[in-house]
Amino acid sequence: MIPFNKPFLTGKETIYIEQAVQSGKISGNGIFTQKCQQFFQDKYGFKKCLLTTSCTDALEMTAMLINCVPGDEIIVPSYTFVSSALAFIRQGAKIIFADSMSDHPNIDCNTIETLITSKTKAIVVVHYAGTAVDMDKIMELANRYNLIVIEDAAQAVDSFYKGKALGSIGHLAAFSFHETKNIISGEGGMLAVNDNRFMERAEIIWEKGTNRASFFRGEINKYGWVDTGSSFLPSEVIAAFLYAQLENLEVIQQRRKEIWNVYYEKLSDLQLKDKLKLPNIPDYASNNAHMFYILCKSFEERSQLIQFLKKQNIHAVFHYISLHKSDYYTKENSVPELPCSDKYTDCLLRLPFYYELKDEQQQTIIRSIKDFYNYA
Incomplete structure (x- = not known):
């Protein structure tokens, strides 16, 4: 895995x-x-x-x-x-x-x-x-x-x-x-x-x-x-x-940015084909390569992709569940309409990302995502 x-x-x-x-x-x-x-x-x-x-x-x-x-x-x-x-x-x-x-x-x-x-x-x-x-x-x-x-x-x-x-x-x-x-x-x-x-x-x-x-x-x-x-x-x-x-901040950051850039470069063709969306870095912001995520088109698609990757021994995970819909908050508050937050709750998927991720492992992840979208 x-x-x-x-x-x-x-x-x-x-x-x-x-x-x-x-x-x-x-x-x-x-x-x-x-x-x-x-x-x-x-x-x-x-x-x-x-x-x-x-x-x-x-x-x-x-x-x-x-x-x-x-x-x-x-x-x-x-x-x-x-x-x-x-x-x-x-x-x-x-x-x-x-x-x-x-x-x-x-x-x-x-x-x-x-x-x-x-x-x-x-x-x-x-x-x-x-x-x-x-x-x-x-x-x-x-x-x-x-x-x-x-x-x-x-x-x-x-x-x-x-x-x-x-x-x-x-x-x-x-x-x-x-x-x-x-x-x-x-x-x-x-x-x-x-x-x-x-x-x-x-x-x-x-x-x-x-x-x-x-x-x-x-x-x-x-x-x-x-x-x-x-x-x-x-x-x-x-x-x-x-x-x-x-003491090793620069070395750690350099490697993480290399991994981030490979993900972005190799998955960009899927974005061009409108299969998924990649992270957007505004002009005013830098990229510290904390994580790499993709946006699927629906909750169902993301769930299917998670299971597909799991079968390939790849552990990808979703992230936050919107707090305005949490059990704790909704007990005493009405639920506001926050459609974009809901979209990320349902569609955002984080890919494996860590300093020691090997190049061949990353290529396996990328290839598996492309296989899921029937795009080689």
């Missing part, structure tokens, strides 16, 4: 983990945590980075930072992972779901203004497949209506919008280092803070509501409980693993 995903190890993960253990400090905010945070701040221009145990944790921190309370409304794309909405639901907010674009799963910026009310506090944008949302439009809306922008950049490490790193444009951003991402630590995430309003408080929330970090820097003579928060720090074991990956 050609798996959908296979975590890639650079070889130094266990070496750095051993160093972390032998250092005598394996709880959070040690040397490897600080190295990882500094890496992102230096390379991508994030003002402040805080590692977390997951992207979900980073999103929950954003909900706390913006003082999300019952009665607030948060605009979120429906075609996304549940964490994009759940972080704010937990604070009592109401989620207002937005549709995707007709030619990309990203949020349709042209529909957002109609969703804004006096209760709207923030817009959450998800850079699906690492492809940028049109951030000029988003930030213009945010400035006009005095809203906070949170970039869910779970899939967007090393991806850019008009030359600016994703996660550096909104007021806050959340990243994932889950084993399915380009850069991994098994589980893991990061909060990026780009607005000075949130800088100091982010660290307090990160440290269980205490000013402990300031104490260890010698800025205060004692620390205590000063705000809300939780235990969001990952251990040094996770950070050590992540740092080994970051």
